[in-house]
Structure formats: C-alpha cells, structure tokens
Amino acid sequence: xxxEDSGLQNQVVVLHTGYSREDGTAMRANCTCTxxxxxxxxxxxxxxxxxxxxxxxxxxxxxQGLDVGDIHAVVCTHGHxxxxxxxxxxxxxxxxxxxxxxxxxxxxxxxxxSEAEDEQLALDSNGEVVVQRTxxxxxxxVSVIVKNSQLGxxxxxxxDLFERREDVDNESIWIGAGSEDEKKQRMERSKIAxxxxxxxxxxxxxxxxxPEMRSKLKQDALSV
Ligand SMILES: [Zn+2]
Numbered sequence: 001x002x003x004e005d006s007g008l009q010n011q012v013v014v015l016h017t018g019y020s021r022e023d024g025t026a027m028r029a030n031c032t033c034t035x036x037x038x039x040x041x042x043x044x045x046x047x048x049x050x051x052x053x054x055x056x057x058x059x060x061x062x063x064q065g066l067d068v069g070d071i072h073a074v075v076c077t078h079g080h081x082x083x084x085x086x087x088x089x090x091x092x093x094x095x096x097x098x099x100x101x102x103x104x105x106x107x108x109x110x111x112x113x114s115e116a117e118d119e120q121l122a123l124d125s126n127g128e129v130v131v132q133r134t135x136x137x138x139x140x141x142v143s144v145i146v147k148n149s150q151l152g153x154x155x156x157x158x159x160d161l162f163e164r165r166e167d168v169d170n171e172s173i174w175i176g177a178g179s180e181d182e183k184k185q186r187m188e189r190s191k192i193a194x195x196x197x198x199x200x201x202x203x204x205x206x207x208x209x210x211p212e213m214r215s216k217l218k219q220d221a222l223s224v
Contacts, residue, residue, distance in 0.1 A: 009150045011037040015060040018203040038124035051085035077159020078141045099140030136185020153197030164204025190221035
C-alpha cells in the first residue's frame with residue numbers, strides 16, 4: 001500500500017487527457033483520467049477509460065510510483081463505457097462509485113440515498129475531497145470536488161458536465177455529446193464554475209475558470 005502522504009495539499013494529477021472528435025460517420029472518444037493523491041494518503045482514480053486501456057493505465061500509475069493495489073477508491077463520473085472500462089484493475093479499492101451508485105464486490109452501499117440534491121460524500125478524512133451530484137449529461141452524473149489542491153485552489157473533476165474548455169463558448173459541443181437534461185446541466189455547469197477555480201472536463205485538458213466564463217455560464221443557466 002502507499003505510504004502516508006504528509007503533504008499539506010491534495011495533489012490532482014491528470015494521467016490521461018481525453019478527447020472526442022468525429023471520425024467519418026462515427027466518433028472517436030476517450031475520457032480524461034485523473035489521479036487524486038489526498039494529503040491523508042488516500043489515492044483515488046476518477047474515470048478509468050475504455051476496457052482496452054488497462055496496460056496504459058497501469059503504466060501511467062507506475063509513472064507516479066503507484067500500483068493498481070495502491071488505489072483506495074474509484075469514481076466514475078457516470079456509467080458510459082469510456083469512463084468505467086478499467087474499473088476491474090482496482091480490486092483492492094474499498095469502493096467503486098459509478099455515478100451516484102457505490103459498490104464493493106456484490107455489496108451496494110447506501111451513499112447518495114437521501115433525496116437531498118446537495119448530498120455530499122467525503123472520500124478523505126479531511127473532508128476536502130468530496131463527491132456530489134451534477135446531473136445533466138446523465139441523470140446519475142457526479143463530480144469530484146478537490147479543495148486545497150496543489151494548483152492553488154479548488155478543482156472540479158466533472159466528467160462530461162463539461163466536454164472540454166471550448167464548450168463554454170460553444171454550447172453545441174456539450175449538447176452534441178448528449179445531455180439527458182439540458183436545463184439541469186446548464187444549472188450544474190454554472191454552480192460548479194462558481195465553486196471551482198479549475199475544471200478537469202470529461203474529454204479535454206484541465207482548464208482555469210475565468211470570471212468571464214463564470215458570468216457566461218450563469219447567463220446561460222438563467223436564460224433558459
Ligand atoms: Zn464521456
């Protein structure tokens with residue numbers, strides 16, 4: 001198992017930068033995969049790419065000095081195949097969370113069982129790394145919010161709530177990627193943008209949220 005991390009901040013490491021693009025009449029897509037090294041020693045992987053990426057993910061973790069057995073929790077922002085494919089690697093993890101559904105082997109846990117929209121699940125002992133519902137792309141979508149990160153602020157690892165940075169100016173990007181509830185998604189996008197300094201989107205590189213982006217997203221949420 002990993003040794004205790006005595007750092008003062010939670011480390012957010014993007015292991016693999018996702019993408020999505022048209023390929024003829026089909027699509028090519030894979031997700032952004034992120035490692036969180038919480039300062040209490042808890043290691044979390046968010047979104048595990050496709051089932052064909054096992055060796056890649058092992059080697060990306062190995063570059064960080066970690067083995068698959070060092071991961072304590074797996075969070076998939078939602079249940080689409082490019083976000084859950086390598087969950088099978090992490091059999092030592094205490095929990096796999098797929099959207100708002102948490103399980104370990106054949107045991108399904110009662111997290112997110114309350115009707116409260118703002119229910120949160122802390123993954124670390126400091127309560128700085130929490131999962132919350134951010135529905136829209138799917139109705140069961142969640143995001144991981146990392147406070148006190150080494151980047152100097154709060155990071156939202158949001159899955160396909162944000163497809164990539166460019167979708168702030170061009171809504172057709174996230175809507176075209178599929179949304180089960182566009183109105184809800186607009187509201188959650190604005191909420192997360194106001195909560196976070198950085199976003200790790202579902203299919204692109206990490207980006208900084210500017211005040212202009214915040215007000216654009218707020219306008220979008222209010223205008224519909
Ligand atoms: Zn996706």
